[in-house]
Amino acid sequence: MDHIVRAMRAIAEPTRMRILCVLGRGELTVSELTRILGQSQPRVSRHVGLLVDAGCIERLPEGTWVFLRLVSDNAISDLVGAAIAAVPADDRTTGRDAERLDLVNAERATNAARYFRESAADWDQIRSLYLAEDEVEQALLAAIGDGPFERMLDIGTGSGRILEILSDRIEQGLGIDLSHEMLNLARSKLQGKPNCKVQQADLFSLPVAATSQDLVTLHLVLHHLANPEAALIEAARVLKPGGTLALVDFAPHQYEFLRDKHAHRRLGFTNQEIDGWLQSAGLKVRECQALAPVDRPEGQPSLTVKVWTAQHKGKAA
Numbered sequence: 001m002d003h004i005v006r007a008m009r010a011i012a013e014p015t016r017m018r019i020l021c022v023l024g025r026g027e028l029t030v031s032e033l034t035r036i037l038g039q040s041q042p043r044v045s046r047h048v049g050l051l052v053d054a055g056c057i058e059r060l061p062e063g064t065w066v067f068l069r070l071v072s073d074n075a076i077s078d079l080v081g082a083a084i085a086a087v088p089a090d091d092r093t094t095g096r097d098a099e100r101l102d103l104v105n106a107e108r109a110t111n112a113a114r115y116f117r118e119s120a121a122d123w124d125q126i127r128s129l130y131l132a133e134d135e136v137e138q139a140l141l142a143a144i145g146d147g148p149f150e151r152m153l154d155i156g157t158g159s160g161r162i163l164e165i166l167s168d169r170i171e172q173g174l175g176i177d178l179s180h181e182m183l184n185l186a187r188s189k190l191q192g193k194p195n196c197k198v199q200q201a202d203l204f205s206l207p208v209a210a211t212s213q214d215l216v217t218l219h220l221v222l223h224h225l226a227n228p229e230a231a232l233i234e235a236a237r238v239l240k241p242g243g244t245l246a247l248v249d250f251a252p253h254q255y256e257f258l259r260d261k262h263a264h265r266r267l268g269f270t271n272q273e274i275d276g277w278l279q280s281a282g283l284k285v286r287e288c289q290a291l292a293p294v295d296r297p298e299g300q301p302s303l304t305v306k307v308w309t310a311q312h313k314g315k316a317a
Helices: 002-011 014-023 030-037 041-053 075-086 092-127 133-144 161-169 180-189 228-237 257-262 271-280
Strands: 057-062 065-070 149-155 170-177 196-200 213-219 239-250 283-291 305-312
Touching: 002 014, 002 041, 002 075, 014 030, 014 041, 014 057, 014 065, 014 075, 014 092, 030 041, 030 065, 030 092, 041 057, 057 196, 065 075, 092 180, 133 161, 133 213, 133 239, 133 283, 133 305, 149 161, 149 228, 161 170, 161 180, 161 196, 161 213, 170 180, 180 196, 213 228, 228 239, 228 271, 239 271, 239 283, 271 283, 271 305
Parallel strands: 149 170, 149 213, 170 196, 213 239
Antiparallel strands: 057 065, 239 305, 283 305
């Protein structure tokens, strides 16, 4: 009861109510909140601190930046959600805040698009070697199944694309990545999908509890890692008994330029290698599908993409 009363006191102030309404539409930094609210940064920071102390919002450090978002999954989150829902849709103050938020999001999207354009040449060179991405995505969706899944974790989320295509099959999704630029791109792409969030984190030390996830995905991540087995062991640690792990990566190949130009540490993986790691992690391989380009001119490089799905050996609750 004390926690609820403290949260109610924190909410019952106009500026803090505005902060909650804005954060209800997505994660923001204090500087972005300052621009939206039209108040000084010290004043906004003080209100943010009170909301954090009351358990209404939480801070997400990301390098030199700190993002703010609403708490989730407890009685206080229900209270915050009810307070936001009670604000009239035609309220002028929150309406102006929403307009300024749209401007901030548009600026963020522009910056993300610029980063994407600057990186696109490298990505396009790799994409040209294998099947069209929509074919790989459709194979991944078919392998995972319709769900629904209560909790999903996308490891190495990059642009957030896997969260985006699975958003209608999950209740809550979290994508983690180390790249601040990629996370900003993901935030831009995931606007309007409140069930999907991203944060900066190390895939060898995942920021979620053990046995908490119904679905874990790793899309074209393992070939960048010095220790892929350790990454799979950590992914299996957070998977619920009966939960599904979906892995997309390359079959073995000989294209050394991917190491030199694109930071690939491993030139693909054999089924025996992946199957052994998954079994060591306590998972049972359910299926493996190979997706190879067809009708390529002779001598033109090509990559085969593989989609593995595995299941936690423990019994579902």
